[in-house]
Amino acid sequence: MVKNSTKLMMYMTLFMSTIMIISSENWFSMWMGLEINMMSFIPLMEKSKNYLTSESKMIYFIIQSMSSILFMFMIIMNPTMMIKESLVSNTPMIMITMSMAMKMGMAPIHPWFVNIMSKMNWENCMILMTWQKIGPLYVLSNTTNNMMIINSISITSAIIGAIGGINQTSMKKIMAFSSINHLAWITMCMKNNNEMWIKYLIIYSIMIIMTTKMFSQKSINYINQMNMNIKTKTEKMNIMIMMLSLGGLPPFIGFLPKWLVIQSLMNNESKFILMIMMMMSMLTLFYYIRLMTPIIMSNNVINKWNMKSKTMKKNQILMFMFNMMIPMIMMINMN
Numbered sequence: 001m002v003k004n005s006t007k008l009m010m011y012m013t014l015f016m017s018t019i020m021i022i023s024s025e026n027w028f029s030m031w032m033g034l035e036i037n038m039m040s041f042i043p044l045m046e047k048s049k050n051y052l053t054s055e056s057k058m059i060y061f062i063i064q065s066m067s068s069i070l071f072m073f074m075i076i077m078n079p080t081m082m083i084k085e086s087l088v089s090n091t092p093m094i095m096i097t098m099s100m101a102m103k104m105g106m107a108p109i110h111p112w113f114v115n116i117m118s119k120m121n122w123e124n125c126m127i128l129m130t131w132q133k134i135g136p137l138y139v140l141s142n143t144t145n146n147m148m149i150i151n152s153i154s155i156t157s158a159i160i161g162a163i164g165g166i167n168q169t170s171m172k173k174i175m176a177f178s179s180i181n182h183l184a185w186i187t188m189c190m191k192n193n194n195e196m197w198i199k200y201l202i203i204y205s206i207m208i209i210m211t212t213k214m215f216s217q218k219s220i221n222y223i224n225q226m227n228m229n230i231k232t233k234t235e236k237m238n239i240m241i242m243m244l245s246l247g248g249l250p251p252f253i254g255f256l257p258k259w260l261v262i263q264s265l266m267n268n269e270s271k272f273i274l275m276i277m278m279m280m281s282m283l284t285l286f287y288y289i290r291l292m293t294p295i296i297m298s299n300n301v302i303n304k305w306n307m308k309s310k311t312m313k314k315n316q317i318l319m320f321m322f323n324m325m326i327p328m329i330m331m332i333n334m335n
Contacts, residue, residue, distance in 0.1 A: 006043065014040040014131065021135040027075045030139055031068065034103070037135055038064040045116075045124055056116040063112045067102040070095060071139075094149045100136040101153050105176075106183050107160035114164070117176035122216035125172055129179045129212075130205040133186075137197060141190050150187055155276055158184035162283035169223050171215060174287060178246060179208075181284050185261050185277065192264040200257035207254055210319050211242050227294040236295050238319050243292055245323045247285035253325045 017040060021033035038061070045057050074092045098109075105113025117125055161181025168174045182204055189197035214220075218229040230236055245254035258281065265274040 010040050010043050014044070014127075018131065018134050022138055030135075031072055031075065034064075034068055034071070034135055034139070037132070038068070041127065041132060044127070045120060052119040056119040059112050059116050063109075064103060067099040070099040070102075074099070093143050096143050097140060097149050097153070100140045100143070103136040104133050104183060105180065106153050106187070107157040107180060110157070110160060110164075110180055113180070114173055114176040118170055118172045120172075122172075122212045125175065126208055126212040129175065129208050130201075133183070133201065137186065137201065140187065141194050141197065147191060150191055151273060154184040154188045155273065156184075157181065157187070158277050158280040162280035165284065165287045168287075171221055171223065171225075171291075174223075174291070175208075175212075178284055178288075181280060184280075185258060188265065188273070188277065189261055191270075192268050196257075196260055196264065199260065203253060203257045206322065207242065207246055210322070211246065213315075214239060214242070214319075223291060224294075226291055230295060234316055238316050240292050240295060241320065241323045243288040244285075247288040248281050249285060251327045252323050254323075256326055 013036060017033045017036035020036065021030050024030045024033060042057050042061060045060065046053055074095050078089075078092045102109040113128075117128065120128070157180050161177050161179070161184060164180070165174050165177035168177065182200075186197045186200050186204070189200055214235075218225075218235075220226060220229055226239070230239055241252060245252035248254045248258040250259075262274060262278070265271075265277075
């Protein structure tokens with residue numbers, strides 16, 4: 001087990017490394033930030049001394065090192081990159097884009113991401129799905145010269161993220177494939193509006209934090225535990241709203257960032273790409289609804305020792321209010 005003092009230090013370096021990437025003025029300091037970020041996250045993956053944590057740490061280290069080497073190699077091979085990105089030919093930029101896609105676990109270099117997600121606890125899964133994406137996404141937002149490669153990895157990630165989650169029973173794997181699908185939408189933001197991905201990532205991160213917190217509290221790791229571990233009607237309603245929000249169903253808050261991307265793609269006349277993205281989003285919504293089916297269909301018998309207070313707790317009220325933000329705003333505007 002990791003000591004609390006070590007854990008705190010690792011969290012601080014994790015936070016500072018991301019700040020370092022965002023505030024970098026050159027590619028070398030970005031690379032340094034990415035390396036510190038990787039070395040800070042690996043000790044946090046230590047939960048208990050078994051082969052699963054060792055394996056996941058090793059996979060994470062190898063993949064991140066490979067992508068960093070590729071990123072560094074492209075910088076060294078193209079000295080003009082230090083002067084201006086537009087002077088560099090398309091091939092190095094494509095390689096940098098692919099190295100960042102590998103770091104985040106985007107398709108087609110995604111199996112490692114799904115693999116280590118299934119071997120970690122919910123807290124680390126949450127960090128991997130949210131905070132660990134900020135650095136590579138920032139680097140990626142500076143390399144959007146070649147739109148063809150962005151379109152290709154976004155469409156591939158949308159398709160694999162949607163189809164891959166259908167056949168899964170592990171909640172962590174489902175959330176991993178969902179994250180790959182959302183990454184496709186986030187990278188598509190960069191095509192037209194380079195600041196929109198920040199808004200998308202913030203809303204997505206809040207949804208992921210709420211969902212993983214609930215899964216962690218209720219010890220939900222597989223689909224069949226959804227109905228067994230969620231007892232009260234309030235909790236059932238909250239988890240259903242969160243699942244639909246993650247799927248991007250209107251009028252929940254998860255629809256808002258997708259709405260922004262849809263508008264920007266419509267303005268850019270990218271209707272074919274938009275159609276693929278929306279169809280794949282429907283598939284992700286299908287496996288979210290499949291998770292909710294046992295909760296909706298069965299009214300389970302609550303044993304007295306499982307009985308909890310039926311009053312709405314503060315965090316559950318906050319979850320409900322956040323997910324229902326769009327209808328609330330619309331009602332205020334109508335009045």
